Amino acid sequence: MALPSENIVQNLISAASRAASSSTSDFDDFEGLVQETRRSFRRRQTSNGRKKSSKVKKNVFLFRRNNVDFVPTTKEINYLNENNMGKREKAHFERHWSVPEIESHIHSLYPNVPLNLIGFQLGKCDQSRKIVVLSNINSMEDVLHQINQGSIYVIPNRDIPMDEVRLRINRRGEEVESNEDIPRHDPVVRRRNPARSRHEYIPENVSQEMSLTHRPHRSTKETVESTLPNFGLEPEISGSLNLYQFTVPTLPEDAEKIQLEINRSNCSNDLFKFYSEENVTEKRLLVTFTDEIGVDGGGLTKEMFNLFFSEIEDRFFRDLILDIAESYIYIEGKFIPNDLAKTCHLSNNALAFLFDEIRYEMGGEQVCLIRKPGITTTMKSMISYGETSTKFLDTVGWGLDENKQVILDTPSHTFSGKLPLKFLMGFAEDYNKGILNIKQELILIIARSFKNSYMGEVDANVTINKIEWKIRHVMPSDRQKLKLLNRLNKSSTAKIKLAYRMCDLYELPAIRETASDIWAIKTTSSLERPRYIIIGFQSSDNTDDRSKDATKFIHAGVNNIRLYLNSEVYPYERWNLDFDRKLDAVAFYAYENFQRSYYGKDMGEPMMSIEEFRKNPLFIIDCYHQPDAMKTSTVDIKLEFETRETKFPPNTKVHIAADNP
Structure with a gap:
């Protein structure tokens, strides 16, 4: 089947969103009307003895997943x-x-779950704790008869999106409801000094859950167990479309009505043909299905779009092999200064600063989480890329300043760029194999403020018009495809080992104004102990200030930095730095040696020269080689800072990017 035009797809999306958000009558379809009529004319029989109460109390349980089989743990x-x-x-x-x-x-x-948009079925639990869907339900009496003394289990027709449940936000990430409904999972942290709490940057609208990460050539862990025959793909195309988060203007009450007859077996072709006509989206649909009798009060319209997205999934997304490692987030928007006569421009790494969090999930399991991606990718990119990578980084928004605005068209104020997953996540950087037969989600949380994305004399209005997750599809030859299908037919499940690295970001909001300070970062398992620590100092007023560059770091007069993993100290020798007298060669060597150690390059190619490093320093501690005893115990992670001055500068914060296996 030929692909439809973009206008047809946009019309379909608008109509589906309107149908999903519109309220319906008491009877969504003809079947509901028949059931109510039968109930009204049903003969009521009463037995002798005590009269049965008209009310009943039952426990109700709502699942998140559609494909549940057993009662959860x-x-x-x-x-x-x-x-x-x-x-x-x-x-x-x-x-x-x-x-x-x-x-x-x-x-x-x-009330916080959009069940009216998703739809659901009722189920019960049998003696083996297996969930069984109820059938032939016409009234509550039928439900009670089938569940007996058990509970009522609510099974959604599709997986419930967690971002919709946790916090309803607008496009700028501003809260619409109170924070009382936001789940907070505080990890249990053992501290040697209880009076000094760990300071870790976690946005207010983000759950404090740590992700498991893995490193190549080290021990691996089986993290995903997927059922191969089941895709479970969301109807949202390419992971970037959520019908329940679109705000589509409703039709007026006097809108013209149009009758639409749909064939259930060929729903997509009928809809593509129907929406190829102009001005169709301005008419109210009255849907009927071929060879069926019914009155559409809104329910049949929703059913039609559910059938449509299911058919699209089967036709276009079944058996696709996705190359996630080469995928990227495509962004289009507008950047308009409030006063065009004054200076205002996009700043370095502007696109990454548009988000507060980026999360990648596979099969419902969190694989990779990037908090505060702007500062995280800045620190990682400054030590990972060299001069030969500058052209690649142009479309990412790297290196933007007042004289370089390569992703912005000044006359029209439009900008576009991409964020490769390799640039954001260690998973895409290390795991370069194709992925199929498992649901994949990319969750983006828009930043509360866009002031880190631009600099200038006046404020500016930044608007995101388009966000797309573009993924390359792998088309194997017939021989390779046959081998793949034979593998799938041998077993219904497969355990996939994912080995990769990622950076976890921590932030100390203010270092003590003393000559030395110790920061107890966290206590973790041996599996999650860091291999590299990237440290950057910034002024506390450097964030959300259009007059400051959010990607600039300072040396803060630091003299020594030491990392403690239990009793092990890294580096073994003190650095004894003095940036004012250019005694900084040891720190620069650790910076330029990172690419050789981390990527296995014969010769490192640092992005900054020694002079540039002194103006924008990052401190790297290589703790890759650790004793065997560290691999079987919990690890206390602490950092010690010293300065040559009497105290550290006031309002100095510390960013830590810890590379975990």
Whole structure:
């Protein structure tokens, strides 16, 4: 089937969003109307003896995933309860309620979950703790008859997006609701000095969960177990489209109505043909299915779009091999200074500073998490790339200043660029194999403020018009495809070993104004102990200030930096730095040696010369070689800072990018 034009796709998306967000009548479709009519004319029989109460109390449990088979574990139940799903005890139901009334009541039990848009089924738990979907339900009496004394399990028609449940935000990331519903998972940290708490930068709208990471050529861990025959792909195309987060203007009450007959077996072709006409999106749809009788009150329209996205998934996304390592986030937007007569321009690494968090999930499991990607990618890029990489970094937004605005068209104020996943995540940098038959999600959280993305004399309005996740598809030859299918047919499941590295960002908001300071970063397992530590000092007022460059670091008069992993100290010798007298060769050697140690290059190619390094220094501690005893115990991670001056400068913060295996 030929691919439709972009206009047709946009019309379909708008119509589907409108259908998903519109309210329907009491009877979403003809079947609901028939069920209610049957209930009204059903003969009511009463047995002798005590009259049965019209009300009943039942426990209700909402799953997040659509493909659940068994009752979840206690840990998963607690997780769902913390995220506004899970169990609702002693919910009241009326025995005479019809199916629409039951659904409406369950919607009210979970107000923060868009069940009215996703849809759901009811289920029960059998003796083997397996979830069984209820069938032939016409009233609450039918539900009670099938579940007996058990609980009611709510199974969504599609996986519930966590970002929609946790916090409803607008495009700028500004909160719409209070923070009381935001889950906070505080990790248990053992500290030698309880009075000095660990300071780690975590945005307010982000859960404090640490991700498991892995390093090549070291021990690996089986992190993903996927069911191969099941894709579980979301209807959102290419992972960048969420119909429930679009705001589409509603149609006026007097909008023209148009009758649309759809063939269930060929829904996509019918819709592509229908939306190829102009001005169709301005009309109200009344949907009927071929060879079926029904009255559309909105429910049939939603059902039609559900069928459409399911068919698109089967036709275009089934059996695709995706090259995630070479994928990138494409961004388009507008940058308009408030006063065009004054100086204002996009700053270095502007695109990465548009986000507060970027998270990659595979099969529902978190694979890679980048907090504060602007500062994280700045620190990693300054030590990883050399002069030959400058052309590659142009479209990323690297090196932008007042005289260099290669991604911005000044007359039209439009900009465009890309953020390769290799630039953002160690997973894409290390794992370069194709991935198939598993759901993949890329979650982006927009920054609360865009002031780190530009510099100038006046404020500016930054608008993001388009964000797309572009992924290259791998088309194997027939012989290779046959080998792959034979592998899939041998087993229904496969354990995939993912070995990769990533950087976790930590921030000390203010170093003590003393001659020395010790920062207890965290206590972690031997698996997550760091191999490299990247340290950068900045002034505290360097963030969210259009007059300051958010990618500039200072030496802060530091004399020595030492890393403690339990009793092991790195580096063994003190550096005894003095930047004012240019006694900084030891720190520059650690900087230029990083590429040889980390990437295995014969000769490192640092991005900065020694003079540039003195103006914008980063301090690297190589702790890759560790004793065997460190591999079997928990690890306390601490940093010690010393200065030649009487005290560190006031309002100095410290960024740490810890490279974990």
